Amino acid sequence: MVPAFQLSCSELVNKWEKKLSKDGSCELDIWPDLENLAGDAISRTAFGSSYEEGRRIFQLQKEQAHLAVKVFRSVYIPGWRFVPTKTNKRMRQISNEVHALLKGIIDRREKAMKVGETVNDDLLSLLMESNFREMQEHDERKNVGMSVKDVIEECKLFYFAGQETTSDLLLWTMVLLSTHSNWQARAREEVLQVFGNKKPDGDGLNHLKIITMIFHEVLRLYPPVSMLIRTVFADSQVGGWYLPDGAHITLPILLIHHDHEIWGEDAKEFNPERFSEGISKATKGQFAFFPFGYGPRVCIGQNFAMMEAKMALAMILQRFSFELSPSYVHAPCNIITVQPQYGAHLILHGL
Numbered sequence: 347m348v349p350a351f352q353l354s355c356s357e358l359v360n361k362w363e364k365k366l367s368k369d370g371s372c373e374l375d376i377w378p379d380l381e382n383l384a385g386d387a388i389s390r391t392a393f394g395s396s397y398e399e400g401r402r403i404f405q406l407q408k409e410q411a412h413l414a415v416k417v418f419r420s421v422y423i424p425g426w427r428f429v430p431t432k433t434n435k436r437m438r439q440i441s442n443e444v445h446a447l448l449k450g451i452i453d454r455r456e457k458a459m460k461v462g463e464t465v466n467d468d469l470l471s472l473l474m475e476s477n478f479r480e481m482q483e484h485d486e487r488k489n490v491g492m493s494v495k496d497v498i499e500e501c502k503l504f505y506f507a508g509q510e511t512t513s514d515l516l517l518w519t520m521v522l523l524s525t526h527s528n529w530q531a532r533a534r535e536e537v538l539q540v541f542g543n544k545k546p547d548g549d550g551l552n553h554l555k556i557i558t559m560i561f562h563e564v565l566r567l568y569p570p571v572s573m574l575i576r577t578v579f580a581d582s583q584v585g586g587w588y589l590p591d592g593a594h595i596t597l598p599i600l601l602i603h604h605d606h607e608i609w610g611e612d613a614k615e616f617n618p619e620r621f622s623e624g625i626s627k628a629t630k631g632q633f634a635f636f637p638f639g640y641g642p643r644v645c646i647g648q649n650f651a652m653m654e655a656k657m658a659l660a661m662i663l664q665r666f667s668f669e670l671s672p673s674y675v676h677a678p679c680n681i682i683t684v685q686p687q688y689g690a691h692l693i694l695h696g697l
């Protein structure tokens with residue numbers, strides 16, 4: 347996982363370095379590059395040697411998400427999705443192409459596994475190997491293990507759940523560190539203390555305290571997933587509320603993360619110091635900070651996301667200082683995740 351992050355993050359900082367002009371600075375919208383970084387990291391860790399196909403799947407999934415939001419925001423007419431409109435046709439096309447690409451990768455891996463070839467150390471192989479073993483142990487009975495369709499859906503979910511969210515975290519971190527240069531300096535100092543100018547390694551990343559505090563504060567103020575939706579499956583009483591079977595309830599992460607009663611008068615301000623003694627001290631033991639959800643459906647990629655974000659931020663801080671460009675417009679909007687409506691124009695200075 348860590349070498350894949352290193353590679354993807356190196357590509358990003360090298361690309362930005364090439365953009366620096368003679369005076370050592372450049373202005374750019376960092377959003378598309380951060381989106382690509384997160385997609386790249388998942389392609390590498392999930393699909394290893396099939397990375398190029400993984401990239402194509404990621405591009406298609408991204409387009410699909412935009413089309414899904416467009417449909418979601420239009421008036422709901424039952425059965426409309428079956429009408430061959432331009433959007434519906436494109437969505438079906440994308441779905442078929444993603445399915446075919448994933449099936450191709452899975453079939454090739456399956457063949458290799460059957461003839462006992464060594465498989466790659468990536469997420470897809472882990473998923474398939476454990477599935478293959480389970481099916482063999484149960485005499486390949488059809489109802490045991492995952493079907494190819496299940497494996498495909500898992501791969502799609504990983505892209506979908508892990509890409510936009512991690513790029514949101516990095517983006518709002520860079521925006522907030524641009525406006526809070528004291529925290530940017532503290533973060534850089536920590537990175538230089540731990541790694542100097544060497545490439546960050548996994549062990550060192552686990553020791554970054556200031557950066558972890560900063561990420562927690564960013565996840566509090568700009569949680570990539572702004573709310574969770576749950577269905578009540580039995581009549582229940584919660585606090586003073588009666589929740590009937592089948593009701594849909596929303597857990598508003600964003601609102602709870604901004605609540606003055608929980609976080610104090612400076613609830614809307616960026617103050618990573620509040621996490622200096624960990625999450626339970628910051629929340630005074632209340633259940634008030636849950637950017638990755640909670641319970642049985644908690645995000646399974648949270649360590650992955652934190653490691654990737656730490657690697658990226660550490661490498662960026664080693665090479666650049668940054669500030670907001672005069673053309674930056676602050677417009678967070680909720681398109682499945684909390685994203686910048688007009689991108690994020692920053693000025694980078696090479697160090």
Ligand code: HEM
Pocket residue numbers: 388503504507508509511512515569570571574637638639640642643644645646647648650651
């Ligand atoms: C900052 C980054 C991330 C945030 C804020 C985030 C947040 C979340 C949240 C709120 C949920 C829903 C939990 C619930 O319904 O209770 C979730 C689920 C999930 N996340 Fe993440 N996530 C992030 C990164 C990732 C990454 C990098 C991956 C994969 C590599 C990933 C994979 C998943 C999966 C597979 C689920 C579904 C789990 C299930 O339903 O059992 N996430 N995430």
